[in-house]
Amino acid sequence: MISASEYIAVLLFGMSFFAFLFYLLSWRPVILLSFFFIIFTLAWRMSDTMFIDLAGPVYSSQLVRDIGPGTATIVHSLAYIISLVPFLYYFRSEAVEEWRADAKRNGAMRGERTLSDITFLLSLIFLSFLFFDLVRRGSIPLFHRIERFNYAGGHAHQWMKRYQNFVAFWWGLMFTAEYIRQRHVDWRMLALLLASAVYALLTGNRFSAFYSQSSFFLMPCAAIIALKYRSSEGSLLSWVNRRFASRAARLATAGCLVVAAGVVSLAIYNNLTNVRGFAGDEIWRQAFDRTLIQPSEIGWTSYERVFEGNQTKPSVAFHLLFEDPLEPDRNTSIQYLMLATIGEPRTHEHLSRGFQFAGGFPEIFFELFGPYLAWPFLLGMGCITAALTAYVVRGALQGNYASTFLSLYVLYGFYVMYIGGMLNFATTKTYWIKIAFLAMALLIEASLARVGLPLLPWVIFRMPQSGWLAKLVGPRSRNSS
């Protein structure tokens, strides 16, 4: 058991992280929304680490040992805050004010077809094919009790599985662009997101697919908040209260949340009972392990090794991360952490089955750089991530869609680092090619902006005002600003 003072310290530091998140939610919502994918994970992990610290010893079925109690929360809470602090600078009010002033608000004229129209059309074709292919193959994972990673599907399914986050991001970007330029809610993009969520449900996904798609969709939507919300108007919560004053709006929001929670619960329950065959108490045990222990167990054992056992081996960590990893094509950080936690044979066994543990951040920094030198590196990573996120939001506001998308592509490497501790993403050639493309896009956009041209235009082409095509598409009234 930990002492009373340590108990208080764990509570204090854990709650201070949540207080910081509450501050972001209330006063810096642009940060929260643009980085929601990672912030949600960090909050979840913080809760789990606190649980292990305070309720330990708790049994971890994956590690086959008891973990906790301890004071890992203190270090992890600080690591998370240090990673988020650079956002306060990059998203300072003055900077957001400047982006807002430069926001591209010129919409399309009547008869003009925009990037979002093309996106909708192509996405509709693709999603239709995706559903058609799912039905054509005859085995729908949700109904045929197939595990999501055992369902191969066709090429379209594989493509969607791989790039669904980027697709959701692009839909979110188009939704944002429509809102900023045309001043209306683009229900088409929301419908596409919903269709994609239904597809994820049918193909046996549980929680992560919905969470990641929604987060990536919301990410560019931070630009709408940047445009609409000013901190001088009070906290976000009071602003939302004013905006969603009607009973219908509140009921609709609450209804959506309830439906989403219900669908996710149903997907998880179906997976545990019908697909994996658990019954009775075992279902709750599995859900409990997956929710409260597994996300933080590797982090907690790493804390125990580094801070309590003084067993850091930076040279070995470096060797296994970058020089001679077990499987160089995958995330080597979690491989090292698994190896240090459960030993070589079990790690090989898991990896050969394509399975790896959750976690990796911030523990890999402490394993690699030691308990003191890790802090500047955590800060550095936070700075780069914040800068790239700022590019995404600024690009969405200013209509620089090429650099916005490429910023996300580069940022994705850092996302993988925050989710799974992966550091070897930076050692691949393709990553540097992405960086080069982003740099080129930024330079070209800056040059073109001087002559008033975008790299990726909003208006793609103009529809003829008469003829069969015009009749087919139908009248569409839009106002340019």
Added chain:
Amino acid sequence: MNPLPLCSKIVILALLTLCAAGAVWFLCPPGPPVWRMTTIFHIGSTIDPDAVIDGTSSGKGTIEQPRTVIALISTPEFREAVARASEFQQHTAALSRRLVFATLRPHGLDSNYEDVEIDLAAASAADCLAAYRAIARQIERRHTLLLDENAKQLQTAIDDYRERSMQLKKWEDAAIKPDDQASTESDRRRRDLGAAWSESRERLRRLEAAKLALEPTTFPAESEIYVNGPLTNNTARLSAIAGLAILLCVLILTLGLEVRSQGRRAART
């Protein structure tokens, strides 16, 4: 809402950080120190009698494959057995038991295929050595059984070939009795018996030589083991304070940059 003046922000941040540092310092006293031990043991050798008899190879191998030994030490059952069997000092037993279970790790070595590295941490140097003794006992007991079994197989093969060569010798002696009349058939039989006898002697010689290569698994003497410690458990506390210091610096820097940009904007307007 009026924004706070810069100095107020800095004072608030400094006070908050100071409170956090105070909380870390006073609420998280250093835990008991730990000792850490790393050593390498050598897996003994066995002989495959069939390979020696065939003459295809020396027949030498390890008592147990290193990866099997590593797998064995990695199992929670083995770690649990070591933690239970170790004769820890009474006042540190509980912590050492937990530490040994959590930290005992085996590693294969690239440089030497027959060696395995083990490292562990315990609450005292004596406890490290106690855990080390327990590990050595368990592995040695297991390997002694395997080695004995292999030695028995080898001895059986030696006895067999010794008996066989004696029998052949007897037959050969019988075949070259002085009163025998020389004939092609008896010459051939004598030659065959001679060849079989010398071959069997050669195999016997190889088996006896191979027997000398049998070696048990050896652990270094306790006097040769370096136990690193006491490693104070102040790491978490000092690391957290280092983190807080960085946090404060960053926040002040952020405020400074904000002020600078405000100044520039004011100058522009």
